[in-house]
Amino acid sequence: MRVLVAEDDANIRAGLEEVLEREGYETLTAADGAEALELYRRESPDFICLDIMMPGIDGYQICREIRREDLTTPIIFISAKSEEVDRVVGLELGADDFILKPFGVNEVLARIRAVTRRCYNQGRREQRPEDFHMADLDIVPAELRAKRGEQTIDLSLRDTKILTLLYRMSGRVVDRNSIFRECWGLAHYANSRTLDQHISQLRKRIELDPKNPQIIRTVHGAGYRYDGGG
Template sequence: MSKKRILVAEDDPHIRTGLVDTLESEGYLVVATSDGNQASSLFPQDTFDLALLDIMMPGKDGYSLCQEFRAKSPQTAIIHLTAKSQEIDKVLGLKLGADDYITKPFGVQELLARIEAIFRRTGSQAKNDKTTELPSKLTIGPLTINRSTYKLEYEGQDCALTERELKLLEQFYLHPGEVLNRSVLLDRVWGIEYYGTTRTLDQHIAQIRKKMNSLGASDPIETVHGVGYRALNEKASRHF
């Protein structure tokens, strides 16, 4: 089995060195940088399974890098490293496409556990993912989801989707008209070992809706209060 490749973007030399030593001792291949601009230049030249991004560092910050990496490689997992503890800072990172965050100071074992959990989730999803049989383009209501380019398309316009957003839309496509419980969606998209709250799911749905609205399209996703979401039957369609 090939080793997982991890990008570490952290400006504190002590934390960066500690991360590199720890991750390499666990068998990961690590590329490290102290600058957001350097991280940006490294990313298209290499393929990473995970990026650990400090929020505040010289050059591009972790938020900007998260958006950039999501557009270039939706499959790469992202964990934000942040000294900020306010909820709004964590929420912003998740909205921009981060898979997780960890607040400094943090323990080595906690970080390793979070990394291992992400890799277990993605590995389990790859083995059991029925969406691999789906066509490259899906239709939900008036919208087209291009799975090859991670784009949401409507009347000649498009906008980028994160991997989580794409997977959520795939679930709505696979189950038109069905009410999908929040916990079910979390299990199918984030994995059964996800320990976060349903608020993360709600934030991702809100982001999808904003993107639909930005394209001028009607929203085919209905909120079923206290339960979850569904793609309205009369507006959802499936094509092969």
């Protein structure tokens, strides 16, 4: 899933890029309005994070341009403008959400996950990934959630990609490179430590006993495996 981030502040842009990539999104970044429009037309991202105050063409104008040709691609405004009128203008132009500066990483994630769910469940129904079971877990990739009985576990896009890959390859070992290629993308530099850390964090959330994992098992020297069943 590709996200276009248009933000003139380089640090915020880079920070958002990192947050999104860590979550499993591919990102396209633009430092001004013209670049953002060009990237949008060339790359057709799945959704767009737009700063309002940008040099050249501002966020409102970009939103207006995009909505002229495309009514479904979700647009999230990111802005320091917290006045009622700014929100109203943004939402009337067809934006889907509004993230106010200063924001926390978790807030950005929560909103981006909400938009991703909407992407899966509304606009692009044909793309909606199917639900599946792993051990006692019900995985709902379209909702970025897993359920164990009454308990709901939030998942990142990357988490669902890893789980989907392991599920698809049930019973077989999935090597680190394959996981990287599938879940991080070709552009990403394969780093075993990054992968191990991610799997470790994921286990903490989905395994009943992370020290003795039942869903994502380590195959030493080879990779990871899901044994099937459930």
